[in-house]
Amino acid sequence: MKIETIKTTPIDGQMPGTSGLRKKTRVFMEPRYLENFIQATFDAIGGGTGKTFIVGGDGRFFNKDAIQTIIKMAAGNGAAGVIVSQNGILSTPAASHLIRLNKADGGFILSASHNPGGIDEDFGVKFNAQNGGPAPEGLTAKIFDATTSIEQYKTVDVDDVDLSSIGTTHYGDMQIHVVDAVTDYQALMETLFDFAAIRALFASGFTMRFDAMHAVTGPYATAILEQTLGAAAGTVVNGIPLEDFGKGHPDPNPIWAKDLMDLMMSDASPDIGAASDGDGDRNMIVGHGAYVTPSDSLAILAANAHLAPAYSDGLAGIARSMPTSAASDRVAAKLGIGSYETPTGWKFFGNLLDAGKVTICGEESAGTGSSHVREKDGLWAVLLWLNILAMRKQSVADIVADHWNTFGRDYYSRYDFEAVETEKANKMMQDLRGQFGELVGQSHAGLTVTSADEFSYLDPVDGSISKNQGVRIAFDGGGRAVFRLSGTGTQGATVRLYLEQYSGQGGDIGLDTQTALQNVRDAAFAISAMEATIGRIVPDVIT
Ligand code: G6P
């Protein structure tokens, strides 16, 4: 086997965002585009010699081609081994688990998460480090640096690996193991949850619909929910991963999982509905007539986690991203454990988890997870909910209502304004920053501003500082508006406006969410002058 060194030149714009490098698929398919980024990653981690890597993806268009390229480049870079999932299908949390289980040196996850897939849609590559978590900012900066000075990449000229059959083969000295990633993931779940209790729950007539959205979790959910836990056949829908996700948008929220929402709001509703995204790290939970916001789900899971075997000794602490509601902080306060507020992006939880400061983490963007891996984990959240339901023997709606009665309710909604002109979005953020000095004490839409600043994070573990992580404006009476530009979009800028209003304990917990948030929303519109700056106040998506 001959190693080939191929000349290349830097390609602009290979800067990883919130979650890896994400671009239009056709951009990734351009000559040397993928190769440059992969070589830059090998260079940034000090080369591939003697190392072992996990490779897999969410099954979207170009997944298999990219996997073949990466395996050959791993061989070209002197790797000792590659562990690749059968047919290249590997959920993000399962990838994190495989890295940890095999003590691998890292992993390449091919996914654009919840973004649509296909030749005219999105593709992405993310490198996860030895701890199984997304590369921290220091490493993504090194990777980007390497993309700006790259001169060559290394590969081997060999036939493709047969990804369809489990087994071991090799390119020269490099071993290639094709594995069944579902088995290892399921084994991990069995160590965390009371499978017997969940099995008894299903045996008692409990019903569920899990929408895999034609994405990666189908095989995992079918094996675990239907074949192991005894959920009825047909519980998992859209369970076969498709390269274009059935032309859908594999994002588990009330907009993109509308069929599931409609079912759960109807008389024909099963007891619980759940969905996961393209690469299996996000989740949506909905009871009969009761959508659970991700922020509430994090708080409820944290408050009840002790009902599952893995967490019966209690939690070390809880972390949430800054735009996530304060609901989980209230749980941490009651439990007397630490609560942490990090920037958006799962990578910021890694240090806290590694240092044992937190056990459970979550984000408003439909992600919850724990110390069992270093990614958020859609099916894990679903199984923890099932474990809690099996122990409490109450409905999802009753558990949510009970939580609000105990802690008060944090009304919450996110408005997304997509494909905004980047310049205009930046100007709006700049104008907001310019007002910090004068906002406090001002009154807008009947609310008085109590603080206004931009979130900056000091990592308590490694001391690194991450600035410009979103503008936050707090109002008297427990309201908050946060403005942020998305780091995962592939077209123009996506402005996110996160709205929150605390009802207080003993407050009204039965209001319609948008009604409860009306004043905070109007105040946010007024302060940002959104209509004038970005020309929009009607969001593309409300979650
Ligand atoms: C990905 C990351 C999350 C993040 C989300 C939203 O899913 O893994 O950690 O919360 O993107 O990011 P964005 O920058 O688009 O708001």
Ligand code: ZN
């Ligand atoms: Zn995802």
